[in-house]
Amino acid sequence: MSTFGLRQQARLRREYLYRKSIEERNAAMQQRKDKIKGALQDGKEIPTALQKKAIGLMHAGDWDDPGPQLAVELGGEAAGGTTNIDDEYRWAGVEDPKIIITTSRDPSSKLKQFAKEIKLLFPNSQRMNRGTYESKQLIEACRSNNVTDFIVLHETRGNPDAMVISHLPNGPTAYFNLADVVMRHDIPDIGTMSEQYPHLIFQNFKSKLGQRTQNILKYLFPVPKDDSQRVVSFVNWDDWILFRQHTFRKVDGGKDYELQEIGPRFSMKLYRIILGTVDQEGGADTEFILRPYLNTAHKRKLLSDDDPW
Structure with missing residues (x-):
């Protein structure tokens, strides 16, 4: 493989890992939001580990729309976003495996x-x-x-x-x-x-x-x-x-x-x-x-x- 091909492969790999890290971070944030939202709706105490972050998380996004952040948890289809699995198996079922x-x-x-x-x-x-x-x-x-x-x-x-x-x-x-x-x-x-x-x-x-x-x-x-x-x-x-x-x-x-x-x-x-x-x-x-x-x-x-x- 040429030097150009190696550099291109390394670049694509870095971009792929960056997308995965963003997805995982957004999914973790959305899970914390949902726990806080569920506690407020049920009239329960917010989990101790999230009490300090609750106000900041409340201002970080819309509570009523999970958006693509929940894609990992919901399997991608329900949230309308791209998950790790969607990204890795993007053409699964469209093109036969080789x-x-x-x-x-x-x-x-x-x-x-x-x-x-x-x-x-x-x-x-x-x-x-x-x-x-x-x-x-x-x-x-x-x-x-x-x-x-x-x-x-x-x-x-x-x-x-x-x-x-x-x-x-x-x-x-x-x-x-x-x-x-x-x-x-x-x-x-x-x-x-x-x-x-x-x-x-x-x-x-x-x-x-x-x-x-x-x-x-x-x-x-x-x-x-x-x-x-x-x-x-x-x-x-x-x-x-x-x-x-x-x-x-x-x-x-x-x-x-x-x-x-x-x-x-x-x-x-x-x-x-x-x-x-x-x-x-x-x-x-x-x-x-x-x-x-x-x-x-x-x-x-x-x-x-x-x-x-």
């Missing part, structure tokens, strides 16, 4: 096979041999070819145990542990892999972290057609995301349906999200990190209960 899948260096035969099956899982995806390429080189090539997501699969002693999903051009990047990986050829009575765009099922992603994780996974898939008979499910159980894939068909023309698993199957556990791409791991801000040995009372059900952030 995905590159690769592995860590010197992959085992089992990891290569798993990468092939993941390639079949995501429509419009391509598998690329890692070779000796650095992450930075791969990310630059993906940006140049309008790739929307870059997925890296890792292993330990021949067993696939990690997946990194990096959204391009600016992130976020999500890191998942993998467990209980079962290949298609290890599932008895396996069905034929369908190439239809799948319908998606997400269960028990209720917190802000859960919604964030859902969006990272959801936008890897294009919008399916109504008559698609392929279903991909992500079920959150105790912060492990259980992945399954099925096809379905009507039984004897009635109202009952028969499910046929087509694999693969595995479990995912989110342990980190950074506000950048995978090649910026050391310099990007950390949006979420799992600390299993700290805050014991709040470490359970991060994806389904109240927001852990």
Whole structure:
């Protein structure tokens, strides 16, 4: 990449981070306003932490119109503003995702096979041999070819145990542990892999972290057609995301349906999200990190209960 291209990329990245910081600051201010407004309307005492700021906040904006400041909290549509997710997944549903899948260096035969099956899982995806390429080189090539997501699969002693999903051009990047990986050829009575765009099922992603994780996974898939008979499910159980894939068909023309698993199957556990791409791991801000040995009372059900952030 030329010096001009590097400077342009750095400038775009700075502008992107600046917009995100403004959104987060406005969202935090709006939340404080709403707490004060709610206390006044209910005739309750203003929270102690906000009493000194109450007068200044009252003069900072219109109480009756949340405006774009609440976009992060309301999901963008209700407030009419631009959220972090809207900015990162601006063309989601308008343009189909374009995905590159690769592995860590010197992959085992089992990891290569798993990468092939993941390639079949995501429509419009391509598998690329890692070779000796650095992450930075791969990310630059993906940006140049309008790739929307870059997925890296890792292993330990021949067993696939990690997946990194990096959204391009600016992130976020999500890191998942993998467990209980079962290949298609290890599932008895396996069905034929369908190439239809799948319908998606997400269960028990209720917190802000859960919604964030859902969006990272959801936008890897294009919008399916109504008559698609392929279903991909992500079920959150105790912060492990259980992945399954099925096809379905009507039984004897009635109202009952028969499910046929087509694999693969595995479990995912989110342990980190950074506000950048995978090649910026050391310099990007950390949006979420799992600390299993700290805050014991709040470490359970991060994806389904109240927001852990």
